[in-house]
Amino acid sequence: MECRVLSIQSHVVRGYVGNKSATFPLQVLGFEVDSINSVQFSNHTGYAHWKGQVLTAEELNVLYDGIKLNKVNQYDYILTGYSRDTSFLEVVVDIIQELKKANPSLVYVCDPVMGDQGAMYVPENLLPVYKNKVVPLSDILTPNQFEAELLTGRKINTEDEAVQVMDLLHEMGPDTVVLTSTDLPSRQGDQFLVALGSQKIRKPDGTSTNQRICLDIPKVNAVFVGTGDLFAAMLLAWTHHHPNDLKTACEKTVSVMHHVIKRTITYAVETAGPGKKPSPAQLELRMVQSKADIENPAIVVEANVLDKSPDQKQ
Amino acid sequence: MECRVLSIQSHVVRGYVGNKSASFPLQVLGFEVDSINSVQFSNHTGYSHWKGQVLTADELHVLYEGIKLNNVHQYDYVLTGYTRDTSFLEMVVDIVQELKRANPNLVYVCDPVLGDHGSMYVPQNLYPVYKNKVVPVADIITPNQFEAELLTGKNISSQKDAVEVMDLLHAMGPDTVVITSSDLPPRLGDRFLVSLGSQRHVRPDGTRTTQRVRIEVPKVDAVFVGTGDLFAAMLLAWTHHYPNDLKTACEKTFSVMHHVIQRTISYAHELAGPGRRPSPPQLELRMVQSKADIEDPAIVTEATIIS
Numbered sequence: 001m002e003c004r005v006l007s008i009q010s011h012v013v014r015g016y017v018g019n020k021s022a023t024f025p026l027q028v029l030g031f032e033v034d035s036i037n038s039v040q041f042s043n044h045t046g047y048a049h050w051k052g053q054v055l056t057a058e059e060l061n062v063l064y065d066g067i068k069l070n071k072v073n074q075y076d077y078i079l080t081g082y083s084r085d086t087s088f089l090e091v092v093v094d095i096i097q098e099l100k101k102a103n104p105s106l107v108y109v110c111d112p113v114m115g116d117q118g119a120m121y122v123p124e125n126l127l128p129v130y131k132n133k134v135v136p137l138s139d140i141l142t143p144n145q146f147e148a149e150l151l152t153g154r155k156i157n158t159e160d161e162a163v164q165v166m167d168l169l170h171e172m173g174p175d176t177v178v179l180t181s182t183d184l185p186s187r188q189g190d191q192f193l194v195a196l197g198s199q200k201i202r203k204p205d206g207t208s209t210n211q212r213i214c215l216d217i218p219k220v221n222a223v224f225v226g227t228g229d230l231f232a233a234m235l236l237a238w239t240h241h242h243p244n245d246l247k248t249a250c251e252k253t254v255s256v257m258h259h260v261i262k263r264t265i266t267y268a269v270e271t272a273g274p275g276k277k278p279s280p281a282q283l284e285l286r287m288v289q290s291k292a293d294i295e296n297p298a299i300v301v302e303a304n305v306l307d308k309s310p311d312q313k314q
Numbered sequence: 315m316e317c318r319v320l321s322i323q324s325h326v327v328r329g330y331v332g333n334k335s336a337s338f339p340l341q342v343l344g345f346e347v348d349s350i351n352s353v354q355f356s357n358h359t360g361y362s363h364w365k366g367q368v369l370t371a372d373e374l375h376v377l378y379e380g381i382k383l384n385n386v387h388q389y390d391y392v393l394t395g396y397t398r399d400t401s402f403l404e405m406v407v408d409i410v411q412e413l414k415r416a417n418p419n420l421v422y423v424c425d426p427v428l429g430d431h432g433s434m435y436v437p438q439n440l441y442p443v444y445k446n447k448v449v450p451v452a453d454i455i456t457p458n459q460f461e462a463e464l465l466t467g468k469n470i471s472s473q474k475d476a477v478e479v480m481d482l483l484h485a486m487g488p489d490t491v492v493i494t495s496s497d498l499p500p501r502l503g504d505r506f507l508v509s510l511g512s513q514r515h516v517r518p519d520g521t522r523t524t525q526r527v528r529i530e531v532p533k534v535d536a537v538f539v540g541t542g543d544l545f546a547a548m549l550l551a552w553t554h555h556y557p558n559d560l561k562t563a564c565e566k567t568f569s570v571m572h573h574v575i576q577r578t579i580s581y582a583h584e585l586a587g588p589g590r591r592p593s594p595p596q597l598e599l600r601m602v603q604s605k606a607d608i609e610d611p612a613i614v615t616e617a618t619i620i621s
Contacts, residue, residue, distance in 0.1 A: 011349075011351065035325075040377065042380025043386070052377055053377075055354075064356075069362070072328060
């Protein structure tokens with residue numbers, strides 16, 4: 001497999017977020033990963049302390065220039081995640097547009113990180129950049145419920161509304177949308193959360209058909225950092241192997257997440273000791289220890305295909 | 315295995331040198347790798363063009379401070395390689411010394427990158443810093459012949475010379491020395507090059523013993539970048555698993571190198587086409603494709619014990 005990913009994300013010296021979270025699993029699955037580190041921090045910002053440096057939009061341009069001057073600016077995928085800077089995000093958009101011109105088949109996997117549980121945790125002025133420039137370029141989008149609602153201006157209270165929001169997101173750009181988590185009630189009870197996915201498959205005759213799925217994912221009683229980054233990276237990998245089968249791609253992706261998270265929580269609770277809440281340092285994903293699960297995830301969740309409207313004209 | 319490495323090396327967006335060369339193989343072998351990127355460049359400096367930014371000694375200190383403030387500055391290994399800046403190198407030494415106070419069993423694996431084939435390719439003022447400050451705190455060093463001669467002030471014209479130079483290096487600090495390549499005449503013919511290793515042990519009764527090995531590895535007709543970084547990382551891994559058996563550690567390390575290099579050269583020739591010399595991008599190590607060899611290298615070279 002000869003597949004090259006350009007991943008533009010954070011680097012932390014210790015732990016697994018951003019590029020640290022995405023790179024190893026993709027490499028283990030055989031992808032060539034070129035990585036531009038948007039920041040270098042000692043660790044993620046959930047620790048008591050964090051220190052480091054950020055890359056400016058100009059410096060990002062300079063790095064991309066180096067790649068371009070050597071004529072090695074050919075990529076099959078781009079992957080981006082957490083960003084705090086509008087000018088940085090705008091240079092990312094420019095780069096993607098140029099790379100898409102160089103390779104029209106390029107797939108841009110975008111995690112539109114803006115917030116969760118009803119509140120934004122990035123500067124507000126990123127929303128228009130995501131909405132008007134980033135999302136239109138993306139091919140695969142992994143918003144949570146809050147981000148999907150923000151981008152479309154629509155609330156999600158039912159499964160039908162989730163499907164409508166995903167359709168609106170398709171219209172904005174991406175043919176593949178995965179709502180990574182929602183507040184929708186799960187058929188399996190309150191120990192589960194509901195995720196949904198929608199993939200527009202374009203047929204040769206010009207019509208398109210949507211495969212829509214939903215998954216019930218076991219909730220975990222802990223706050224993890226870097227799981228969204230791992231999710232987007234693994235969705236990239238599994239949609240690459242199953243490009244017209246979102247059901248299987250999501251089952252594999254969600255299953256990998258499950259194995260990594262279980263291993264992590266077990267280790268964290270063990271390290272913390274009985275009755276003690278694990279610290280951010282102890283809750284770092286057990287990435288390296290999960291290599292076998294990453295390579296070949298045992299499927300632990302089944303996605304349900306949703307019946308919806310028949311084939312639509314493009 | 316719960317083993318944490320702090321690796322302070324370059325980062326390149328594309329390709330495999332520095333931390334890009336060291337991290338993946340160590341992670342594949344189950345090591346936790348914390349990495350401080352001393353630079354971020356688009357690619358290594360053997361390409362026609364390269365662009366990027368360097369980390370200052372202050373910025374390095376700031377990153378280390380973050381780790382320390384969170385009380386997570388416990389490492390089993392530190393790994394360093396190519397550096398161009400004396401103040402940066404001095405900050406690295408301070409960090410290593412502090413980490414050794416936090417964990418007296420810490421092993422510092424140091425590739426004292428100074429030059430090759432008779433000339434220095436880093437600023438000359440790095441030499442005294444390596445000699446007087448870095449090598450004394452190192453536990454494992456991987457100089458080539460030129461670097462070994464430079465650090466000890468003694469020339470290597472025979473295996474006997476090499477053994478003396480390695481003993482001099484032991485006296486400066488590290489208990490494990492591997493001269494990664496030399497001009498010594500190979501017994502297997504001129505398609506090979508000679509490497510040597512020496513490891514000092516203290517017996518339970520307090521006496522010292524030294525295991526010395528000689529390995530001959532096939533020469534390859536190409537210039538690779540990042541192979542020294544991969545070598546140091548893999549020597550770290552295999553001496554970790556064979557702490558008292560330099561022979562086996564070297565056989566595994568040199569074997570991994572062989573597999574990665576062979577895969578790389580085959581692919582590079584295929585890409586370049588018949589009669590064409592492969593370019594630097596085409597010669598990037600086939601790291602990701604060599605995962606199985608990294609995990610479990612088939613031994614392709616035998617080290618001989620020398621006295």
